[in-house]
Amino acid sequence: MxxxxxxxxxxxxxxxxxxxxxxxxxxxxxxxxxxxxxxxxxxxxxxxxxxxxxxxxxxxxxxxxxxxxxxxxxxxxxxxxxxxxxxxxxxxxxxxxxxxxxxxxxxxxxxxxxxxxxxxxxxxxxxxxxxxxxxxxxxxxxxxxxxxxxxxxxxxxxxxxxxxxxxxxxxxxxxxxxxxxxxxxxxxxxxxxxxxxxxxxxxxxxxxxLAVSKPAEKIIQAAYICYERQKLGIIQSLFIDEVPERVIIFASSKIKVKEVARSLKMMKLNIGEMHSDLDQSQREHIMREFKAGRINILVATDIVSRGIDIDDIRLVVNYDVPHDSEDYVHRIGRTARANNDGVAITFVSEKEQTNFKNIETFLGKDIYKIPLPEELGEAPEYKPSENKYKRSGGFRKSSGGTKRKGNYSSKSKQAKK
Missing domain, CATH: 3.40.50.300 (P-loop containing nucleotide triphosphate hydrolases)
Known part of the structure; x- marks a missing residue:
């Protein structure tokens, strides 16, 4: 019209x-x-x-x-x-x-x-x-x-x-x-x-x-099925060889953002954090530093899942599974903009499996599951229907676990296959 x-x-x-x-x-x-x-x-x-x-x-x-x-x-x-x-x-x-x-x-x-x-x-x-x-x-x-x-x-x-x-x-x-x-x-x-x-x-x-748009096809989507305690180890594994210029790590709450940011700083990673406890001038300072490349990794709540005007974010990590499919689309939509490629990786703990399965159902496809690095130990099985009713499922050995600590780019290539 x-x-x-x-x-x-x-x-x-x-x-x-x-x-x-x-x-x-x-x-x-x-x-x-x-x-x-x-x-x-x-x-x-x-x-x-x-x-x-x-x-x-x-x-x-x-x-x-x-x-x-x-x-x-x-x-x-x-x-x-x-x-x-x-x-x-x-x-x-x-x-x-x-x-x-x-x-x-x-x-x-x-x-x-x-x-x-x-x-x-x-x-x-x-x-x-x-x-x-x-x-x-x-x-x-x-x-x-x-x-x-x-x-x-x-x-x-x-x-x-x-x-x-x-x-x-x-x-x-x-x-x-x-x-x-x-x-x-x-x-x-x-x-x-x-x-x-x-x-x-x-x-x-x-x-x-209006119907929620599906994520751009250019976004390479993958997930780790893991225990909550293994999530920090996965991040360390992802970034041991290289850290992309711009990464956003989304967490479910401001408390979780602070905890994750504190742990990543101890790993000597270049971190900024964004949540509602910061005042306007602090948020603006963090965003300027992130855009200028003086901060590589931004740990944030969904406060920045919409409306960020940055076109070259290379990687989005969902440290926690978003509560619904729309939030997932908004989060991973921060990458693969302006004709760039992008990668979105989600960490799925046992209690988050049902939410993640709902996201897969919305997308109409199964998201590739990356095997955990062997040094992180065994991973839980991906059984969303069972984990909806109980918090501890069976165990399996990490099938095909990588023997080396790979970076995010090598894993994303595997996910694309």
Whole structure:
């Protein structure tokens, strides 16, 4: 469908034409008419599907009519990170080029001048406020922000915000909105905690869910069936000959990230860690070091499984099996970008076998199982159905175990066969 077929104002269509936007993506085609109708919406779509335009365009269309109070905040867009808020603000500038709508980005930073600029925009009443939860709470607590006339509340990457611990902040902000506020929630996944929050803040919402894309064929996928205690030894084996320039190791929690990072530093590996306990400036510093190559290995929670703008990540390691298939796709999608090859390796302990089998079922194929290095001892059998009900299965010797400590590239070649 073309944008011209949607019931958008001419001023919005003119901006799209100037930006050479012609065809809608599926999420835009489905979400824009619902938002224009004034209905609450919960939409499940991956990063990169065009969801920013899916919520900005209908909001701009409505605001352009002039039927909303001047000098008031009419829309709040909530973003989990400063980087995403900046990206949304940049798209806002383009889409609103021919539309008399004002906006202000509100996110953290150490610059006092930036805080004063944000305060001015909030006090004067910008039409659209694009904010991270923590910084908006900071301004709210000082008493000069009026959210009583907000007509639209948009949560972008809602699952990521909850993973980062922003649930209470979001609910505190939500209390400042009028009951008539239209709520639009976008999320890449739909875990239980997202469903619970949706029930609290959405009114009879429409639902749009796009099928999760399968991983790129260029990604070489493999797994180690192992005991939990063997996982660090596998990493040591992978990197004994060489360490790729950029590696991301995903772990299930910030506590696990800290433990793994501490152990890998003791192996003299060049490590950075990324989790929700770090403040914004710390996260930005780590990402700069990683992009510049001064950090080879980034150990992270799912806080970085979406939205990383780095095209040459060579290897993704799932230290823990992701909870669902969608998380798996997001994680391994960090590699094999921009026509590069990439490798994704998952460590599967006994209690994680059922989750991993569910991922294989979703992918429609069995992922190659790399034999454990002999020096790590025996591995558990891969019996997901049995391990669903009991935590200790039979033992088998590591069939075809390698006698040498190979690096990740030699094992990935084996996995490709």
């Amino acid at each position: 073309k944008f011209s077929e949607l019931k958008l104002q001419d001023s919005v269509l003119d901006a799209l034409d100037a930006m050479r936007f012609d065809e809608c993506t599926p999420i835009q085609e489905q979400a824009i008419p619902i938002i224009l109708e004034g209905r609450d919406l919960i939409a499940v779509a991956q990063t990169g599907t065009g969801k920013t335009a899916a919520f900005l365009l209908p909001i701009l269309d409505k605001l352009s009519t002039g039927n909303y109070p001047a000098d008031a905040i009419n829309c709040v867009v909530m973003s989990p990170t400063r980087e995403l808020a900046q990206q949304i603000d940049q798209q806002m500038e383009g889409f609103s080029y021919f539309v008399p709508v004002s906006s202000v980005p509100v996110y953290g930073g150490s610059d006092g001048v930036l805080f004063e600029q944000q305060k001015k925009g909030l006090t004067l009443g910008a039409d659209v406020v694009i904010a991270t939860p923590g910084r908006l709470i900071s301004h709210l607590s000082l008493g000069y922000v009026d959210l009583s006339k907000v007509s639209f509340f948009i949560l972008d990457e809602a699952d990521r915000m909850l993973d980062m611990g922003f649930y209470d902040d979001i609910m505190q902000i939500f209390k400042h909105f009028p009951e008539t506020c239209q709520v639009i929630m976008f999320s890449a996944t739909m875990p239980t905690k997202i469903q619970q929050m949706a029930k609290k803040i959405l009114k009879n919402p429409a639902e749009v869910k």
